[in-house]
Amino acid sequence: MLARYLKGRMMLKPRYRILCFLVALSVLSPFSSVRADQPFQRLLPLLIDLAGWQGKKPDGMSMQMSDTSMTTATREYTRDSARVQAAVLVGQAAVGALAPIESGMNIQTADGHVTPATMHGMQVLKHYNNLEKSGTLVVGLGKDVLFHFTFDGLTEEEGVALAEKFDWKALQAAAQAK
Numbered sequence: 001m002l003a004r005y006l007k008g009r010m011m012l013k014p015r016y017r018i019l020c021f022l023v024a025l026s027v028l029s030p031f032s033s034v035r036a037d038q039p040f041q042r043l044l045p046l047l048i049d050l051a052g053w054q055g056k057k058p059d060g061m062s063m064q065m066s067d068t069s070m071t072t073a074t075r076e077y078t079r080d081s082a083r084v085q086a087a088v089l090v091g092q093a094a095v096g097a098l099a100p101i102e103s104g105m106n107i108q109t110a111d112g113h114v115t116p117a118t119m120h121g122m123q124v125l126k127h128y129n130n131l132e133k134s135g136t137l138v139v140g141l142g143k144d145v146l147f148h149f150t151f152d153g154l155t156e157e158e159g160v161a162l163a164e165k166f167d168w169k170a171l172q173a174a175a176q177a178k
Helices: 002-028 092-103 157-162 170-178
Strands: 060-064 070-081 082-091 112-119 120-131 134-142 144-152
Touching: 082 092, 082 157, 082 170, 092 120, 092 134, 092 144, 120 157, 134 157, 134 170, 144 157, 144 170
Parallel strands: none
Antiparallel strands: 060 070, 070 082, 082 144, 112 120, 120 134, 134 144
C-alpha cells in the first residue's frame, strides 16, 4: 500500500512541474493579446517635449469595433497663462474633421480667420481668433489621419511655429503603420 502511494506521488511531481511551467509561460508570454501594445502607443513618443513649456504626460486611446477603429494620442503643455495641446487622430472621426480642409474653406473677418494652406507638402487648415489670441492648426496626414494643434494666449505665428516643431512625417508614418 505504501509503495503504491509513493509511486502515485512520484508520478504527480513531473506533471505538477509541467503544469506550473505552462501557467507561468502563459502569464509571462509576450504574445498574450492582453499585453499587446495598443496602436496609440507608437504615437506617444512623437508628442515631444517643447523647450520652455511644461508638458503633461502624453496619453492615448485605441478602440476597435466590428467595422471601424479609432485611435487618439494627446499631450497638453503650459507656459505661464499660455496653453497648447497636440493631438493625433486616426479613424472615422478624422475623416469628418478633414472635410473643411478638403473643401478649401476660407473665412476672413475682423475677429479672425479660417484659411487653407499647404505646409511641408501637407494640406493644413489654420484658424485664429484675434480677440482671444487662440487658434488651431489641423494638418491632414492621410485620408483618415490628422494632427490637431490648438493654442491659447499666443500669436498665430508663435502657435504655428510650435506646431512645426513636431515631426509631421513621422506622425504620418506611425499613424499609418499596422
